[in-house]
Amino acid sequence: MTQQEDQQEELAERRAAVAELGAAVRALTDAAVVSEVDDATLRSVAAAVAELVPSLTAARRERHERPATDPPGSGHRWYNPVIGAGNPMAPPVHVELVDGRAVGTCVLGLAYEGPRGYVHGGISALLLDQILGHAHGASGRPGMTISLSLRYRGPVPLNTPLRITGWLGESDPGRPSDADDHGDDRQPSHAIGTISTADEPDSVLVEARGKFIVPNRKQVQRIFGGEDFAR
Ligand SMILES: CCCCC/C=C\C/C=C\C/C=C\C/C=C\CCCC(=O)SCCNC(=O)CCNC(=O)[C@H](O)C(C)(C)COP(=O)(O)OP(=O)(O)OC[C@H]1O[C@@H](n2cnc3c(N)ncnc32)[C@H](O)[C@@H]1OP(=O)(O)O
Numbered sequence: 419m420t421q422q423e424d425q426q427e428e429l430a431e432r433r434a435a436v437a438e439l440g441a442a443v444r445a446l447t448d449a450a451v452v453s454e455v456d457d458a459t460l461r462s463v464a465a466a467v468a469e470l471v472p473s474l475t476a477a478r479r480e481r482h483e484r485p486a487t488d489p490p491g492s493g494h495r496w497y498n499p500v501i502g503a504g505n506p507m508a509p510p511v512h513v514e515l516v517d518g519r520a521v522g523t524c525v526l527g528l529a530y531e532g533p534r535g536y537v538h539g540g541i542s543a544l545l546l547d548q549i550l551g552h553a554h555g556a557s558g559r560p561g562m563t564i565s566l567s568l569r570y571r572g573p574v575p576l577n578t579p580l581r582i583t584g585w586l587g588e589s590d591p592g593r594p595s596d597a598d599d600h601g602d603d604r605q606p607s608h609a610i611g612t613i614s615t616a617d618e619p620d621s622v623l624v625e626a627r628g629k630f631i632v633p634n635r636k637q638v639q640r641i642f643g644g645e646d647f648a649r
Pocket residue numbers: 493494547548549550551552555556560561562563564596602603604605606631632633634637641647648649
């Protein structure tokens with residue numbers, strides 16, 4: 419086996435272990451918010467869970483430190499709060515690019531509840547921000563959201579397969595690019611997205627409009643300390 423194959427195998431192994439823990443903690447979170455067991459049982463589970471924490475934090479990363487799952491060039495965030503298999507707070511949403519559109523699928527449990535039986539509006543915004551980000555990133559230049567607005571047309575049901583779709587719209591006509599002064603290579607992109615149930619994809623429950631920019635060199639330096647933020 420070559421050194422590169424060795425590293426790939428190690429990375430796959432690491433990601434699988436991280437996904438396993440993510441799934442287990444996600445199941446724990448789901449159980450915690452649906453549980454109606456007695457108080458003594460809640461307290462004993464709380465104590466048992468608290469005891470597990472030090473075994474994870476024995477080796478930890480800090481802000482700005484890259485996790486072992488995301489080596490340079492991987493372009494993927496294993497702990498992303500929407501799509502990351504390693505992040506228990508992520509449903510996780512499964513995203514595919516279909517004819518230039520980003521299409522996400524997921525089922526949201528009671529941990530994401532806003533109105534009883536329905537998804538919290540802030541969670542819908544989170545999912546849409548991510549899917550718009552994918553639509554923007556599909557052109558090969560991942561960016562940052564600079565504005566996001568939503569219209570909640572109907573309540574989004576929990577425990578129901580959902581479909582989240584994002585695509586790019588027209589850019590601002592005639593807006594000068596910042597390329598000359600700042601090294602920006604283009605204008606903000608407009609992205610549009612929707613949430614519907616998988617069974618009724620044409621019935622839009624939430625609609626989003628967002629603007630994305632690709633940060634220029636100075637901005638990357640200021641915000642991320644120079645490291646290519648997308649890699
Ligand atoms: C986010 C990591 C993504 C990594 C993913 C990597 C790989 C994955 C592959 C595919 C992608 C898939 C998924 C994407 C994932 C997630 C999506 C969620 C994304 C987010 O959740 S991201 C967090 C929220 N978001 C922020 O945290 C931004 C905070 N905000 C700022 O940090 C500043 O705001 C900044 C630096 C943007 C500008 O601040 P500044 O001071 O430098 O500029 P200034 O305000 O003076 O702008 C004067 C006028 O120029 C325009 N302008 C400025 N820069 C420009 C540029 N580069 N290009 C074109 N136009 C530009 C302005 O829009 C304005 O225009 P106007 O006046 O018309 O509004």
